[in-house]
Amino acid sequence: MxxxxxxxxxxxxxxxxxxxxxxxxxxxxxxxxxxxxxxxxxxxxxxxxxxxxxxxxxxxxxxxxxxxxxxxxxxxxxxxxxxxxxxxxxxxxxxxxxxxxxxxxxxxxxxxxxxxxxxxxxxxxxxxxxxxxxxxxxxxxxxxxxxxxxxxxxxxxxxxxxxxxxxxxxxxxxxxxxxxxxxxxxxxxxxxxxxxxxPFSYYKGLGSGDEIESEPGAILFFGRISLYKGIEVLLQAMPAVIEQFPRQKLIIAGKATEGYAFKELIPDEYKKNILIYNRYIPNEELINLIKKAKFIVCPYLDATQSGVLMTAFALNKTVIASDVGSFPEFIINNVNGLLVEPGSVASLSAKIIKALSNHFYKTLEKNVVSANTExxxxxxxxxxxxxxxx
Missing domain, CATH: 3.40.50.2000 (Glycogen Phosphorylase B;)
Structure with missing residues (x-):
């Protein structure tokens, strides 16, 4: 045929x-x-x-x-x-x-x-x-x-x-x-x-995680930046996280869609914790960012399915995502990731803090690894x- x-x-x-x-x-x-x-x-x-x-x-x-x-x-x-x-x-x-x-x-x-x-x-x-x-x-x-x-x-x-x-x-x-x-x-x-x-297997074969300098142990948002991705919710959630984990960094990596300018709503005292790469991210740099991150965050306001989720899972990273679209079909709450109330700053900051506390994200990550099949x-x-x- x-x-x-x-x-x-x-x-x-x-x-x-x-x-x-x-x-x-x-x-x-x-x-x-x-x-x-x-x-x-x-x-x-x-x-x-x-x-x-x-x-x-x-x-x-x-x-x-x-x-x-x-x-x-x-x-x-x-x-x-x-x-x-x-x-x-x-x-x-x-x-x-x-x-x-x-x-x-x-x-x-x-x-x-x-x-x-x-x-x-x-x-x-x-x-x-x-x-x-x-x-x-x-x-x-x-x-x-x-x-x-x-x-x-x-x-x-x-x-x-x-x-x-x-x-x-x-x-x-x-x-x-x-x-x-x-x-x-x-x-x-x-x-x-x-x-x-x-999961997208293509990304597994790229990069060793050592080629390009990046912030180790950061929380990572990556992908195309658009209104529905909830970036402003994430930025508003971070001060509460930084209050408990003063050295914690957040990286936002991806190019904003044409006509969309997200507001950087972070007070000056927290800006050293937030790194924003508003540009095209080459493959090797993206893989490096993902591999060095603690976990991925997807604070979307709405969604269907997510290639970001499948890229993260391919590289054995757990994800905190909004309880919208198909995220609940692939993320089992408290097992291989965490689900948050969409649009809720309080819910998002609480779940990020939960993942960081006692390195709970590592427990979630183990379940991502065990679920990946060839x-x-x-x-x-x-x-x-x-x-x-x-």
Whole structure:
């Protein structure tokens, strides 16, 4: 069976896990959408996008180091290409040109299935070709936009991908996400598959934890900084923590989304305890920060599933997270992590203090380690592979 897997650099961490499983079961052609805005996100760090080509092989586009790290995942696929979108606009003539280039490349292989790992305005260019496939699978990451992120740029792809009459199946990485989709789109009757998310193994092979200087024993928040991530709640919670643990540091590492400027609500006497890296964090630096941290904190105001959680678990770090979205599906309170009341400064500071007291976070961490299994993704994707064949 020939399958086209279409993803983007935004989802490359989860995509690598899926590619690693699917390539052993089907003839897999991989296409990775990259734009001027997404060339330095998630796992990839691409310096320049060629303007004259629409499809570029990883060995040509990536740096030597980046290619060495990603090559084991791409080896064994039928083909892997980056789909180049140099135009800043999501809807443009070059968008259509890129989609046509993808179709021309894949058409001779007569693929039966196309599998989208999320979708964007640029992915809309693929819609005319969907009717040529026996089945289309659509992974829905956020059925409803997060706080502060509602936009027609999200609404239009949702409208088109959800409602056009092609043979589609929907895919979700948490029960919460699937239930949210059913609630908001009750008229959509197509199959809704559940593929529980697992830790991201890619990060396990990166860094020894000694390459880059970082603050040892810090509390760490990492990832894209947006309104729904609850940064301001975290900053307000830290004074109570620092009062009890005066030497404790907090690191916030990640680039703020365009248009979002979080308020630094820390009194001057506590600012020496807070380090903020508002920028793109390269892979090796990120791994170093995680490995040296005591634990990870996710004070989100709302959420679906979390790649941050799966990255932390992959590196055997416990997580304090808000009791929202799918966090309760993966975090067992007081076993492998701690859950806090969303938006509550008092609840968050109390749970951070609890984790620090008598090094309780180390007990939680042991349970994260014991729960990690090598074949988690193989088991999780069994439902998907069965749906491919039936």
């Amino acid at each position: 020939t399958v086209v897997y279409y993803t983007s650099t935004y989802f490359l961490d989860i995509s690598l896990e899926i590619i690693n499983v699917l390539k052993k079961q089907v003839d897999l052609h991989v296409f990775i959408e990259v734009t001027s805005a997404s060339k330095k996100v998630n796992i990839v760090n691409i310096e320049h996008l060629p303007v004259e080509k629409k499809l570029v092989e990883p060995s040509v586009l990536l740096s030597a180091q980046s290619y060495r790290q990603l090559e084991p995942y791409f080896t064994g696929t039928a083909s892997t290409h980056f789909v180049i979108h140099p135009h800043r606009s999501g809807l443009s003539f070059s968008t259509l040109q890129a989609s046509i280039a993808v179709w021309k490349y894949m058409k001779p292989f007569k693929p039966a299935i196309i599998h989208f790992e999320g979708y964007t305005l640029r992915t809309v260019g693929m819609l005319p070709f969907l009717f040529s496939f026996k089945k289309a699978f659509l992974a829905v990451h956020d059925p409803v936009p997060h706080s502060g992120e509602k936009s027609w740029k999200i609404g239009l792809p949702n409208l088109l991908f959800f409602n056009l009459p092609y043979k589609k199946h929907f895919l979700f990485y948490s029960r919460f996400s699937r239930d949210l989709f059913v609630k908001h789109y009750p008229r959509i009757k197509e199959q809704k598959l559940l593929v529980p998310m697992c 074949n988690c993704w193989e088991k999780s994707l069994e439902n998907l592979l069965e749906a491919y064949h039936h």
